[in-house]
Amino acid sequence: MAVETDGLTRDFGAFRAVDHVTLAIPRGAIFGFLGPNGSGKTTTIRMLCGLLRPSSGDGRVVGCDIAREGEAIRRRIGYMSQKFSLYDDLTVAENLTFYAGMYGLGNARRRERVDAMIGLADLRGRERVVTGALSCGVRQRLALACAIVHEPEMIFLDEPTSGVDPAARRRFWETIADLSEEGATVMVSTHFMDEAEHCTGLGLMYSGRMLACGTPEELKRRLVAETGRLWQARVRDSIGFLDRIHLDGSGSVLDAYIFGSSIRILARGDSLPADVAGEADWEEREVTLEDVFVHHVRSSAGKEVRKCGA
């Protein structure tokens, strides 16, 4: 396992930022840490990087104890923060060389890795461009290249794609998939539900707790098994329709929401109840990770925390 934690907890005064998070991430995984701002993602990542001591519980990252071997962990991981820490007044090559030096790479190895990273970031021919002049998407690729110039076995990415356009985002995820195929383990935090689809494993964080874990397919399958199917239709008066069906949990309609010009409902069983079915032409849709997340948040109050394996 690249990451293993048991009951990882962190308090700040009376506030519990991370509450008994138990995780197991195999080597080579792309693990998505999904949750809204303030749900404890960054605090967990900082503990895993050995930057912040847990209040209780323990964990190992690439085989090292996070409470006692922080220094060893930091040499073997790469970390890319939301705010790309690049020097805007240095060139592309200078930024990479600076990071390679910081990680203590020797001369020959440094040249070799800087060259490889220029290839990875697709910046050949632009080595001498000043970083401040690059677009957001290109800066993101360079920031990733700097974070992994020392060829770490584990990579932490904290909300790496905020503000980047979708085409650049897709391209970024191809690079992440390449790194994972080469054997690196990647842990990415994000609050984009659609982005989570790029991960091989997911953990849903909310209020410091891990609500659920699994592959994107597993999480969706489990939602369908535990609740029901998702249907979509155009109805003339969506709001009127919403107000007519009752969502008290005892009926067959478990959730209903407006989706653009259509309405979506999550209903128990294989088919819709007759009164609802007759109202419109319903088509079944694949549940989204947002449906999964919303379901877990709504049903989490007071439940036992699950043990998670990715």
Add this chain to the structure above:
Amino acid sequence: MIAARDVQKFYGDVHAIRGVSFDAERGTVFGIVGPDGAGKTTLLRMIVGVLSPSSGTVRVAFDGGDGEARRRMGYVAGKFSLYEDLSILENLSLFSRLYGMSENRAKARADELLDLTGLSPFGDRLAGRLSGGMRQKLAIAAAVLHEPELIVLDEPGTGVDPVSRRDIWGVLYRLNRKGVTIVVSTSYMDEAELCMRLIFLHEGRVLESGTPDEICGRFPYRILRARSETPGVRKSLVDFPCPGTSSFGHSVHVVVDGDDGDRRLREHLERAGIFDATVDAIPPTLEDVFVLLAGNGAHHS
């Protein structure tokens, strides 16, 4: 209700808006969709009337003439702009006085909006102590207190959790049903699907416009999702002739041209020694369309 014609905007040397035209009809939920830096906030500010185009026009037409146009619209900025040291009720009361509303009307309207947003139990809580989702709901309530015909929101879904985001969209749809036209910007492609009509903005230009269904319907290719327990699906597709591939966890989405794509993909995988792949067609998303258009239209330098 809103008509933009060949709008250009320069900030010094920066050409932020490069000839944008669109129409947003009364009663719609209209989305201005694009990544950071595409020009979304600039366009919203022009609609609200606090910024002028360098050339071109942005017109907002109300029923029965444009008198006091600004009083007939509401604006929710991207950054929370209410008073953090005032309570929810105090904030609404302050705004009602700014709008020149009578005390009775202000009280009735505040009750109605607190009920709509689900904030009724928290009237005395300081705005600074609200969660991101609750702040956003309060900002919306303040912006529609004076019953505007148009409400403009800059990225209302950014940084809020998915449950709050659903709630916020529920509030917007309910306002819309009462006749309020809604213009909203977003950088999230899944949020764009919640709009009735939208424009895709990229580097100051409109790449595409229409309803989400229309836009997805114009995607010229099919998308196949290939899944396999055998490793190497991605690598084997490097030399598969197709407009694009993207990795999604244990699956790869392959964009194919023509009706025989399924057969060609299966044969290609089999030649690479992958016999257990499941291949199914999936509908294109707005993100697929955007990626295709942004890839063709501009180079990311």
